[in-house]
Amino acid sequence: MTGLLDQFVLFIASFAANWFSALSGGGAGLIQFPMLIFLGLPFAVALATHKVASVALGLGATLRHLKNNQFERRFSLIILGAGLPGVVLGASVILAIPPKLAMFALGVLTFGLGIYSVFKPKLGMDYAPRNQSGRALLIGMLGLFVVGFLNGSVTSGTGLFLTIWLIRYFGLDYQRAVAYTLVLCGLLWNGTGALVLGYLGHIAWDWMPALLAGSILGGYLGSHIAIKKGNLWIKRAFEIVTILIGLKLIWG
Template sequence: MTALEALLVLVTGFGAGVLSSTVGVASLLSFPVLVALGLPPVVANVSNTLGMIPAGLGGVVGYREEVREGGRLSVVIVVVCAGGAVIGAALLLGLPPGVFEAIVPFLILFTCLLVGVQPRIAAWLRARHERQHGEQLAERRHMSPATTFFATVTGVYGGYFGAGAGVMMVAVLGLGTDLELRVVNGLKTLSLMVGNIVAGLIFVVVADPRWDVAAVLAAGSLVGGYVGARIGRKLPDAVFRWAVVAAGIVAALLLF
């Protein structure tokens, strides 16, 4: 890398780190920049995964209070996303490039819709439960089997490519639990960190990353991840929700 390219990667890492800890679409900034610098797509994806690990670490430190509030749910997120990332990394290395290109934009748009309408869906489900059972629906602080399944699927996607995985996890946890959005955001950041760590460890063994690019990207993403978490913790729920929707729509349009 030239000095100018290194500076570009460093700034990109910072920006991607901020996005990772807020709206969860970091790869849509960092991955295209690495490809534009001349890296083959798979090498860019592998290097990007490694470079974004510190973003997750910085983000989780910034969201440490929210992760603690998650309690046992935080442990479940770590387990299911780690398992999903193993499968996703294997798919990336074993399948022909572009297998899921056709469906990913639609998947992201669908999850954007879920994030946007989640409060209305939750209110409708509660009202329906009260009509049928004559009692209030208990607050959901744990993941049901269905929520656990979809969180695992999100982990698989995160290990495979990951663009928009944060949006998907917000949708899954927002619909499947009654956690505050700031806690959901913290758990989303935790899930992205776990996915990147697991997939990154696999890539180190079986792939050929550009270590210089990954290292510079990591330096920027570490700071960006922490800064993004401090921003995300202060965002009002409505602002955060629609920022996630907007970021997801942009992600889908770029992928189209």
């Protein structure tokens, strides 16, 4: 059981992590997941517990983003249909993968995302949808499956991969891509991963009150600021978060 001080620390860490995540389109695991391990949870339990708590980020973001009505039903179904099988597969195999190797590889990739965005000043600034039919769509769905696998298997910052894939390949701007990531990945992908990890492992339910409160509140307020500030502000937040997460995973 966690005491009142631990619950307060969990709430602050969860709020900060999910506020930044809602701004940039991913990255809540940079703060929240290591905090759970630091406070005493084993890796597998921390992973499952964080995955459940991250669903609340999706809920908080959904409450805000649905007001803007930026979602296309067909494209939403494509993201879910291609990504969810990868989430299930990733969550099923992660407990057998050496954590240090997985985290280092993810750190290199995540750091690369941030640097790539920095040197592409026009990336994600305009909404120009593409590659949503024929062979191009199949390639895009394969990419969504791979991102889903990462989301189910490694928890720190994988929503950022979905954000950049939606921008780079499908032509979304940052604001729309972040909205899809927070709602579909945060709520439904993470919900599926939480179910699989909860079935295969253990969840620290007594840690949940503070984590859920911080996730919902941070997700809602972060999404509100992102919507108000627009693409350039979100792009800068994305770059900062990806570079920080990459360095943390490489040298953590």
